[in-house]
Amino acid sequence: MDGPKLETIRIEVPAMKPESFLAQTLAGKTAIALPYTLRNGTRVQVMDEGVIRFEPRDSAHRKLDLVISAGVHGNETAPVELLDRLIGEVLSGRLKVRARVLCVFGNIEALRRGVRFVERDMNRLFCRLPDSHDGAEARRATMLEMQLARFFARAMQDGKPRLHYDLHTAIHGSLIEKFAIYPVPPEGKAFDREQIARLARAGVSAVLLQSARAPTFSYFSSQHCDAVSFTIELGRARPFGQNQGVDLSAMQRYLEQLIEGHLPAGGKGEAPTVYRVSREVMKRSAAFELKIDGRTDNFTPLPQGMLLAADEGGECRVDEADARIVFPNPEVEIGQRAGLIVVPEHAGA
Ligand SMILES: O=C(O)CCC(=O)N[C@@H](CCC(=O)O)C(=O)O
Numbered sequence: 001m002d003g004p005k006l007e008t009i010r011i012e013v014p015a016m017k018p019e020s021f022l023a024q025t026l027a028g029k030t031a032i033a034l035p036y037t038l039r040n041g042t043r044v045q046v047m048d049e050g051v052i053r054f055e056p057r058d059s060a061h062r063k064l065d066l067v068i069s070a071g072v073h074g075n076e077t078a079p080v081e082l083l084d085r086l087i088g089e090v091l092s093g094r095l096k097v098r099a100r101v102l103c104v105f106g107n108i109e110a111l112r113r114g115v116r117f118v119e120r121d122m123n124r125l126f127c128r129l130p131d132s133h134d135g136a137e138a139r140r141a142t143m144l145e146m147q148l149a150r151f152f153a154r155a156m157q158d159g160k161p162r163l164h165y166d167l168h169t170a171i172h173g174s175l176i177e178k179f180a181i182y183p184v185p186p187e188g189k190a191f192d193r194e195q196i197a198r199l200a201r202a203g204v205s206a207v208l209l210q211s212a213r214a215p216t217f218s219y220f221s222s223q224h225c226d227a228v229s230f231t232i233e234l235g236r237a238r239p240f241g242q243n244q245g246v247d248l249s250a251m252q253r254y255l256e257q258l259i260e261g262h263l264p265a266g267g268k269g270e271a272p273t274v275y276r277v278s279r280e281v282m283k284r285s286a287a288f289e290l291k292i293d294g295r296t297d298n299f300t301p302l303p304q305g306m307l308l309a310a311d312e313g314g315e316c317r318v319d320e321a322d323a324r325i326v327f328p329n330p331e332v333e334i335g336q337r338a339g340l341i342v343v344p345e346h347a348g349a
């Protein structure tokens with residue numbers, strides 16, 4: 001007897017994407033977890049909320065120590081998405097890890113809310129002594145300092161390169177889209193020209209040499225971890241999912257190479273333009289007034305002699321020839337910088 005005809009039924013199962021490290025972090029699911037090893041031997045450890053470390057199976061394969069941070073400002077999402085992609089590539093085994101790598105999402109609560117900061121700008125809270133009145137952002141900054149100090153401490157003795165790239169995007173437009181700020185090096189050290197040249201490979205077209213200490217994450221790792229550190233600006237701050245306009249492919253390739261243990265050489269003829277920070281324009285009182293539009297594009301030239309700002313203590317005029325303004329912002333807290341005056345490195349030398 002013929003039974004009923006069985007038809008093959010095909011069930012379309014949607015490809016289940018595992019939740020990304022960023023998604024887990026934003027959902028509050030990345031508390032400290034047990035370390036584990038990927039099939040390709042990469043060792044993985046979640047160190048704290050939004051902080052994950054990768055190490056090659058065999059430490060003989062380790063070529064460098066690398067920290068990549070993003071989201072120190074919660075509304076600067078393009079580099080956060082980029083870092084999440086890199087973490088995903090490592091976790092899926094597509095990227096072979098030949099470096100010790102610490103990936104850090106900075107201000108998680110601000111990332112959840114899509115704001116630069118919740119109470120205080122976290123990138124003004126590094127390199128200070130913790131205090132019993134510290135709010136969440138100050139405590140997070142202290143915890144990140146401890147993570148970096150611990151990460152780099154193991155590597156201190158063996159002379160392998162130590163790098164920290166703190167990835168940001170700018171509040172306003174910029175005549176130079178991708179640029180880096182190189183914190184003033186520790187006493188006795190000079191700016192490393194090879195590191196500057198190398199950044200051209202990442203699509204960075206200008207580097208600002210800082211002239212003063214700063215309360216920033218990159219200054220911390222430069223001063224206290226003996227790392228070569230940069231804050232890197234990668235276009236304009238936009239909400240999650242709206243970063244199609246900014247091409248981070250060169251930066252992604254560059255970071256992938258570092259994770260794979262290759263230090264790309266600086267290409268000939270494409271070195272970033274170097275500026276030095278001539279002065280920081282400080283907001284000293286509530287009477288502070290910036291005399292240019294607070295939304296002026298970064299690197300807009302400032303005519304010599306112009307009145308740039310006025311404050312209780314007096315006026316700030318542009319004395320420098322060939323000066324440009326970077327990060328103009330009259331809305332900062334009193335006591336913080338409201339802009340940088342930069343000049344080409346050799347101007348007036
Ligand atoms: O566009 C802006 O005004 C700020 C963009 C930004 O967050 N930049 C960093 C630079 C840090 C440094 O000087 O190393 C910041 O202001 O924290």
Ligand SMILES: [Zn+2]
Nearest residue numbers: 073076168169
């Ligand atoms: Zn920022």
